[in-house]
Amino acid sequence: MKTIGVAILGLGVVGGGTYKILTEHRDFYRRTQNVDISVESVLEINRERALALGIEESKISDNIAEVVSNPNVDIVVEVIGGVEPAKSFVLAALHSGKTVVTSNKELFCKYWYELEKVARRTNAGLYFEASCVGGVPIIRTLIDGMQANVVHSLTGIINGTTNYILTRMTREGLGFDEVLREAQALGYAEKDPTADVDGFDAAYKLSILASLAFHTKVPLEKVYREGIRGISSLDIAYGEELGYVLKLLAIGKNDGGGKVEVRVHPAFIRKDHPLASVNDSFNAVFLQGDSVGDVMLYGRGAGALPTGSAIVSDIIYAATHGEHKYATFKNTQLPEKGVRFVTDFNSRYYIRFTAHDRAGVLAKVAGVFAKYNISIVDFIQKGEDIDRAQREESGDNIPVILITHTTSEFSVRRAVSRIAALEDIVKVNSVIRVEN
């Protein structure tokens, strides 16, 4: 039986979960995987925390050099998060020839190149299933399950906090601020919620997933990013009437000819789309491959045990496969030659504006759209059925909602700024993309 010694860097939520899984399942892995995995070392400044988990005093260290020079350690698990000191620690482990398993999406999407370069040189493994979508084996699927396919698109709900907030706004008609405050009180959202609600976390993950799906480095700065702070529950309700659900989507598209688009933003999707029923803190990724067609993976995107499951899955994978596989594209720093990132992507759009109730205003609006070659699918003037709160807010003004056919982002932006400047338009309230 193979024996594998593991070091865990950081005993936070995920580190603690990983320790628990490894120790409780040690016999199970001996029996089912023919591998004996023991935790040989933990790097943790807070000794009390380590002792409380039942870790022997002699295995607790506060010195990375000590951990990576320990001959009993084969695999180093990095679950500290953020760039430093995680990066220095991971590099130290790789330089020592230790295989690294990490859950660190920010580190990985920003420094993949640097890490992989060292890993290849020292023949160390570099595994990162836990960096994206918690326990859902999306990275294994892209590398080892759908690799026969040219992947045309990837659409994901890959941030649990924002999905929880949007689900509650949808179900209960509450405003963003109120739900965020409650989520913070319950520990579902961070005190500083920026990484989640402004889409950074989803952008990190999309950069990694799209790189794997499209076999080219997708740099973080190429990901268009828009968060959910501006979302009004009114738009969620109007969308629902029209058959849509609002989600924070991470979208990657690859036209096969070198044109790649990557974007994170709120979007409406049809209620009968498999992603529409992914609620609360659940995550899912919907993939379209040229041979396999539509595939979706669904599960918990975060949490001590789901993320720990992904980490331990990587440990077992590294321990039971002969050779380490690295990225399927040559340069993990720069996009492949010939790849262009599209910023003027195509979409359908939901647009809500408030107009003075005067004859002619809709004709003027229609004229602007016509000028930009944007055709309208649905044109809904909320008159009779407008609810009182909304009427009080808007005075005599009426809200108008329209949904466009597929058109270009830039055309819509130009048309919207023209419409906002029309005399009879009080305000353009919302512009929300509608995914097919």
Next chain:
Amino acid sequence: MKTIGVAILGLGVVGGGTYKILTEHRDFYRRTQNVDISVESVLEINRERALALGIEESKISDNIAEVVSNPNVDIVVEVIGGVEPAKSFVLAALHSGKTVVTSNKELFCKYWYELEKVARRTNAGLYFEASCVGGVPIIRTLIDGMQANVVHSLTGIINGTTNYILTRMTREGLGFDEVLREAQALGYAEKDPTADVDGFDAAYKLSILASLAFHTKVPLEKVYREGIRGISSLDIAYGEELGYVLKLLAIGKNDGGGKVEVRVHPAFIRKDHPLASVNDSFNAVFLQGDSVGDVMLYGRGAGALPTGSAIVSDIIYAATHGEHKYATFKNTQLPEKGVRFVTDFNSRYYIRFTAHDRAGVLAKVAGVFAKYNISIVDFIQKGEDIDRAQREESGDNIPVILITHTTSEFSVRRAVSRIAALEDIVKVNSVIRVEN
């Protein structure tokens, strides 16, 4: 760059799809997988069919010995289906040390032991992702993605034909026979639909999936099996009123203490369960792991290209991983020691019966259930709202529907036979399990 020669045994739907994927993606795999995969041989009696696909005359063979002795062939793809001659051909390939990739669920679930014994001896790979749920990487997930978990349960919609039939019965209120005839006319169901509608196909797949999930051989004969021929669209409609959708489910449960249950039968699931919206010929598998929680994989369960995608995924996996992995349990013929298969499983039940409209009958029925310790959640006497067609069918009799709490299968069977014998009971029309 590694070069891999492939032989395809059988150019039917899946064989043709596999050939197409391999030839059209040859450059893509060279570029993204660093492997050059060429089709070096096909075994096909119908030479015209092979020539029509563009295969060189010199590569077409009708002799398995010739194929497996071809030194250019590294991997043999078996897509003939059924036991013989597929079994002899696969054994011939394995004896020659060729890695085998198969889509053959019947062969695999019945003769796993025999095949793996030879594969281990000759150090040949044995891959079978395509045997279950088409292009959905469920086998890779169980082996390489969720292996950190004790899997407690697996619930799948793993037969496309029956899901298509049930979806249409649900949407259009049509009867089973009518939808089956249409499905046959459209080619969605076989002329002899037994394998699909009687649950054999799902039982083959469940035997394989449960073996992997629970790390013990689950013999086919241990799978309880019931098909969808007896399903009435009336029950689908009543279930819908109660918040349920009817699906043919393949269910595996593992209590962690050696008790395993495996069963294929129609069942109601709640409308908000992720499996409830898996419609038409789509398939999905819902898994519960002790660390990861709920995970679902969704996609096309059949078809030339989806199944071909799984086959080519296995080819690439075999070509790019150093060592072959075999089953994670020692004996692929017999269950592990200590495993017991439960036949008296627990479930909730939907029961519909027709009673003479006489005072007292419901009390008698309730008495029978009480005797067997079965408690009733819902007791619905369809009186006023019973539709005319049903009334004409039933005369003065009234249909009664009830849903039980979780109870044992055997208790329900005994109670139902007692109820059927009551004087005022015309008939017990349906007994359908309700999954939580």
